[in-house]
Amino acid sequence: MTKHKIVLVPFPFDDLSSEKVRPAVCLTDPIGLHDHVILAFITSRVPDQLLPSDLAINVNDADFAATGLRVSSTLALI
Template identity: 55%
Template sequence: MESAGRGRGVVTPSVGAVVLLPFPFSDLSRSKLRPAVVLADADHDDWILCQVTSNPYGDIRAVALTHLSFRQGDLHRTSFA
């Protein structure tokens, strides 16, 4: 998992990588590091991401991510994108 934020430096993520990004709370008072999958490089240091959550919310379109989904590394539990 690649991380951006909290003084860890800047990385250039590759498509398919899981990255940690600071996602703000709805009231914008704070943020929390959350995982996201890099879907595409949109040029000019812009990326298209998909959130990763451990809660499927009953969405039949959610894609399960298990330890078998990764060549290296893992998420702590089965998650969904």
């Protein structure tokens, strides 16, 4: 995994009963002895009002096809 790459990762449900594979973006290159990366999840839920820390990924953006996403999405830094 490298910085800025969109990857698919298993995210657990809040109650840890199961998990779902979801897209995420690598915020860092591999760090430390074990090559850990910091990820931010991507959701297809685009709120009417974005938070200051949210980033809209719009299907109409010129470089949208390069993301590998299928629909407009939000990068949520929570």
